[in-house]
Amino acid sequence: MYNEISIDRVKKIVSDSFENLGIEGISVFLHSERVAEYSKALTAECVKKYKELVDKIDPERVYLSGILHDIGKKVFPIELLNGKSKLNDEDIEKIKTHPLEGYNLLKKAEEKYNIKLWQDICDAVLFHHENYDGTGYPEGKKNGEIPLIARILRVADFYDASFTRIKTNGGIKQNEENCPCVKTKEYCIEQLKERKGTFFDPNIADIFIEIIKKPVEIISEKINENNLIYKTNSF
Numbered sequence: 085m086y087n088e089i090s091i092d093r094v095k096k097i098v099s100d101s102f103e104n105l106g107i108e109g110i111s112v113f114l115h116s117e118r119v120a121e122y123s124k125a126l127t128a129e130c131v132k133k134y135k136e137l138v139d140k141i142d143p144e145r146v147y148l149s150g151i152l153h154d155i156g157k158k159v160f161p162i163e164l165l166n167g168k169s170k171l172n173d174e175d176i177e178k179i180k181t182h183p184l185e186g187y188n189l190l191k192k193a194e195e196k197y198n199i200k201l202w203q204d205i206c207d208a209v210l211f212h213h214e215n216y217d218g219t220g221y222p223e224g225k226k227n228g229e230i231p232l233i234a235r236i237l238r239v240a241d242f243y244d245a246s247f248t249r250i251k252t253n254g255g256i257k258q259n260e261e262n263c264p265c266v267k268t269k270e271y272c273i274e275q276l277k278e279r280k281g282t283f284f285d286p287n288i289a290d291i292f293i294e295i296i297k298k299p300v301e302i303i304s305e306k307i308n309e310n311n312l313i314y315k316t317n318s319f
């Protein structure tokens with residue numbers, strides 16, 4: 085018999101374990117929290133638009149998938165996460181193993197704590213870097229072969245990586261001129277549009293673009309609070 089585990093409990097375990105890695109770990113956790121918020125909001129809109137999804141997808145489970153999606157990065161040395169040094173091909177290939185590392189960590193946690201995590205969440209973690217056209221990883225799945233939660237995470241994750249990640253200098257926000265990693269919302273929306281049908285499920289990307297065009301507060305105050313963070317590598 086398995087024990088039930090609450091979303092809050094999982095979130096606390098993930099947050100503590102990333103905090104132990106220092107500022108780079110905290111950055112990954114804050115990114116995960118924002119991806120979770122974006123994904124939950126996106127799921128709610130998808131369900132409103134496609135009523136047949138009501139019984140198929142739960143926004144709370146999508147939220148938890150967002151919290152866990154990059155958990156596999158915990159196994160890497162800090163230098164791979166902090167975005168300070170230029171990565172070589174070998175480093176990039178290593179980082180690309182994080183979905184599988186994450187899936188394996190979740191399966192080990194189930195055994196260790198005698199809990200049963202939902203399989204759809206484990207699969208979302210494993211497939212969150214699959215592209216709609218089959219060019220993603222780890223398996224090169226495409227279109228509807230990619231689980232719905234993973235298709236939702238793909239859009240939210242890309243957006244957060246390209247928009248919210250703002251490099252700071254001692255906590256002072258830098259402007260676009262001296263920090264090229266700062267992007268405008270319009271620029272990021274264009275990036276999303278360009279990748280519809282290649283990276284992203286076009287229907288999901290369209291719904292997300294409508295959400296994100298509105299003031300960001302409708303999604304979460306937290307997204308604003310966490311705006312100032314250190315840049316991390318985003319593979």
Ligand SMILES: [Fe+2]
Pocket residue numbers: 153154182212213318319
């Ligand atoms: Fe990832």
Ligand SMILES: [Fe+2]
Pocket residue numbers: 115119153154241
């Ligand atoms: Fe991510």
